[in-house]
Amino acid sequence: MKKITASILVLVMIISMSLSLGACKKSSDEEAGAECTEQATEQSGSEDPEETADGKPVADAETVKTFEPDAKDEIGQDLPLQIESVSLLSDGSVVLIPTDDLKVNELGDSEATSLMPFAESGDAKVKDIYLYRIGNGGYRTVVALMDDGTISAINPIALIDDHIIAVKDNLGGRDSFTGVEQEEGEDAFSIVGKTEEGDDVILDPVILTEEEDVQPVE
Numbered sequence: 001m002k003k004i005t006a007s008i009l010v011l012v013m014i015i016s017m018s019l020s021l022g023a024c025k026k027s028s029d030e031e032a033g034a035e036c037t038e039q040a041t042e043q044s045g046s047e048d049p050e051e052t053a054d055g056k057p058v059a060d061a062e063t064v065k066t067f068e069p070d071a072k073d074e075i076g077q078d079l080p081l082q083i084e085s086v087s088l089l090s091d092g093s094v095v096l097i098p099t100d101d102l103k104v105n106e107l108g109d110s111e112a113t114s115l116m117p118f119a120e121s122g123d124a125k126v127k128d129i130y131l132y133r134i135g136n137g138g139y140r141t142v143v144a145l146m147d148d149g150t151i152s153a154i155n156p157i158a159l160i161d162d163h164i165i166a167v168k169d170n171l172g173g174r175d176s177f178t179g180v181e182q183e184e185g186e187d188a189f190s191i192v193g194k195t196e197e198g199d200d201v202i203l204d205p206v207i208l209t210e211e212e213d214v215q216p217v218e
Helices: 004-046 100-107 156-162 204-208
Strands: 064-065 083-089 094-098 126-134 137-145 151-154 177-183 190-193 198-201
Touching: 004 190, 064 126, 083 126, 083 151, 094 100, 126 177, 126 190, 126 204, 137 156, 137 177, 156 204, 190 204
Parallel strands: none
Antiparallel strands: 064 083, 083 094, 126 137, 137 151, 177 190, 190 198
């Protein structure tokens, strides 16, 4: 009888130990699984792009070129453009930060602090931007060379006199421009487009005109 009782006790102890070991293994597996899940979530979250307020990913575009038209070391004797900065980004877009009346007229009560002046200049992307003087009255403008060989520019009269952004596209009606340069004459500054044919095209007349249609260069 004692042998039977001892055998039963041993069997109970074996079963209890097996159950305890199984519980410990399950608990360890659950903790390890939870830790792996947490690590995977953290890694996944760190790779997700930042999002804007409307849920769209923020474009990962770097600044390629920038200038501050009204900075003391830039403005000189020229008229202020009421522009804090103009930046060309690696995705071919241009971001302009307006100030004073230009900001009020262009952004109004919006919470936005910047605008993209060449966003509606067709499907072409901006290849390069320039800040050039034009005429002899302290006027300047922002000129954009597009990747389709055309040139766009902000009308300097509308910018300085009316404090609004008025972009003129396809200056001169040509699509073979490879660059834009500033030329200084005896009494005035000119903006000259360089073409792949080797032509120097003076763009002043078409930049300053208030005509909305494309004006050919004479």
